[in-house]
Amino acid sequence: MRLGIRTGLIIAVLLLAALPILNMLPRDSAFHVSDFIVSVTGKWICYAVLALSLDLAWGYAGILSLGHGAFFALGGYAMGMHLMRLIGPRGAYGHPVLPDFMVFLGYTELPWFWHGFQSFPYAMLMVMLVPGALALVVGFLAFRSRITGVYLSILTQAMTYALMLAFFRNDMGFGGNNGFTDFKELLGMPLGTPSARAVLFYASLVLLVGSMLLCAALTRTKYGRVLTAIRDAESRARFLGYDTTRHKLFAFVLSAMLAGLAGALYVPQVGIINPGEFSPGNSIEAVIWVAVGGRGTLVGALLGAFSVNALKTWLTSAAPDLWLFALGGLFVAVTLFLPRGLIGLFDRVKKGRGA
Numbered sequence: 162m163r164l165g166i167r168t169g170l171i172i173a174v175l176l177l178a179a180l181p182i183l184n185m186l187p188r189d190s191a192f193h194v195s196d197f198i199v200s201v202t203g204k205w206i207c208y209a210v211l212a213l214s215l216d217l218a219w220g221y222a223g224i225l226s227l228g229h230g231a232f233f234a235l236g237g238y239a240m241g242m243h244l245m246r247l248i249g250p251r252g253a254y255g256h257p258v259l260p261d262f263m264v265f266l267g268y269t270e271l272p273w274f275w276h277g278f279q280s281f282p283y284a285m286l287m288v289m290l291v292p293g294a295l296a297l298v299v300g301f302l303a304f305r306s307r308i309t310g311v312y313l314s315i316l317t318q319a320m321t322y323a324l325m326l327a328f329f330r331n332d333m334g335f336g337g338n339n340g341f342t343d344f345k346e347l348l349g350m351p352l353g354t355p356s357a358r359a360v361l362f363y364a365s366l367v368l369l370v371g372s373m374l375l376c377a378a379l380t381r382t383k384y385g386r387v388l389t390a391i392r393d394a395e396s397r398a399r400f401l402g403y404d405t406t407r408h409k410l411f412a413f414v415l416s417a418m419l420a421g422l423a424g425a426l427y428v429p430q431v432g433i434i435n436p437g438e439f440s441p442g443n444s445i446e447a448v449i450w451v452a453v454g455g456r457g458t459l460v461g462a463l464l465g466a467f468s469v470n471a472l473k474t475w476l477t478s479a480a481p482d483l484w485l486f487a488l489g490g491l492f493v494a495v496t497l498f499l500p501r502g503l504i505g506l507f508d509r510v511k512k513g514r515g516a
Contacts (some may be wrong), residue, residue, distance in 0.1 A: 166460055170373070177202065177366055179325075181359035188365025199358055203430045205470045206365040210372050210423035212450040212466035213459060216417040217376050219448070220457030221385065222412040223392030224300075225310075228317030229420050230444035231324050232292035234434070239291055241341035241434040242275060245353075248345050261343070262336045272334040281348060288425040289418040295320075296417030297410065304406040304413075309395070318441050320331035325439035326438055340435025346426075347429050358430070365426045372419050376459055379415075389457075449492045455502030464503050 180202055183194040217480055218224040245260040254264040258271055277283040299320060303313055315463050330335035350357050391398045391405050399405050430432045446469075454465025469491070476484050499506055 168292075172461065174366065174370060177206070178363070184355065196355070196358070199362060200430065201474060203358070203362040203365050204427060205421045205467050206362070206369050207427040208447075208450070208470055209432070209463045209466040210365070210369050211420050211447055211452070212371040212462040213369070213376060214373050214419035214423070215447050216451050216456060216459055216462035217419070218413050218416040220459075220462070221380055221392060222387045223309075223395070224409060224413055225314045225448070226317045226358075226413075226416075227314045227441065227444050228319075228321035228449065229416070229447055230441070231317075231321035231439055232296065232417040232420035233320075233424035233427070233443075233447075234324070234436075234438035235292045235295065236288045236424030237428040237434040238335060238341070238424075239284055239287040239421070239437060240425035241344075242278040242287075243281060244344040244347060244429065245341050246275070246279040247347070248343070251345055252343070261295070262339065262341075263334070266331055268334075275334070285425070288421050293414050294419040294420035298386050298415045300410045300413040301406070304409050315365075318444065321439050321444055322441050325436050325441075328436035328439060336435070339419075339435065340437075341434060342433040342435075344429060344432060345373060352429055352432070361426060361430050364424075365430070367423055370424060372422075373459065373463070380459070384408065384411075387502050392457075439452045446488070449488060451502075452501055453491060453495050455504030458502070458504045461502045468503065493507075 180194050180199050183192050184196065211229065214231045214232075215226060218226050218229070249261065250257045252264075254261050254263040256264050259268055263271070278287070291434045299317070301314055308316060309382045327333055328335050328340075329338055335341075344352050346352060347357070350360065380388070387398065387403055388408055391403070391408055395405050424438070447466075450465040450469050451462045452465070453469055454463065455461025469488075472487070472491075473484060476487055495502060
């Protein structure tokens, strides 16, 4: 990682880390940061981890996944199941074991796949294991059959759409259309309080930094160089004796697990998870984040996630009807004029000054 980029990342992390501290200042202070800014930035950090995971798969392995939102949502549902189990008799129906939606739908006992989620370590294991297992199955079948390009993209999009339809069903045991909400606590910490908001914010920031360091270290190894070779010329890499299926599968599974962790930290911050998170549109937005920031750079994925979501937050308040047109136009403009994204623009400006 170049020195300038490394320095910029350190400054950005320090600025982000200061937000919850500034939030504690008196409201009349010039440096006070509102609750809204802290909450929405916490969400953006989770989105940045999702973008980073997608950049590992797409930017370095050439796997254009239009279903990464499914891994994000599965991680969120696993965390949501843990939070629902912690409600206990404090729910509207006061049942000591069954969540409110199960009592309402006439469940008499807890479904087998809900057992164990009262334990935080077990829930965190499922946060990574469930998305990873799905990526392992889908990736193995696709990569072994040498499904690539647009066909792989369609396959991953069909996967997330099928999951969305399944989770909308009440008899699936995941709350149907309403999903999970009304969370009370996490690790004994009441949710919705300033302290909980700060803890979740810092947990998300630690995940982002850790994910960035892991992906950066991985892509600098021999494995990372082989992965890039597979992206650029998979047939040549295969003819040279590399097991392209195994290399791509590892990257795909790892990226799915990172996306699941991002979803797990996203849910307690927003206070709800429902099947809408599986929407193919969410996965397509994540692709746009990476494309806008700069595919195959890792830093570009972070830059794209923050910049596009900041634009979305502002524009959906100022002119909500224009957001989808702006998003589509942004993607077209980047594809035509900035094929290397914002990172490429910075490099172009730097070269221009050097000249």
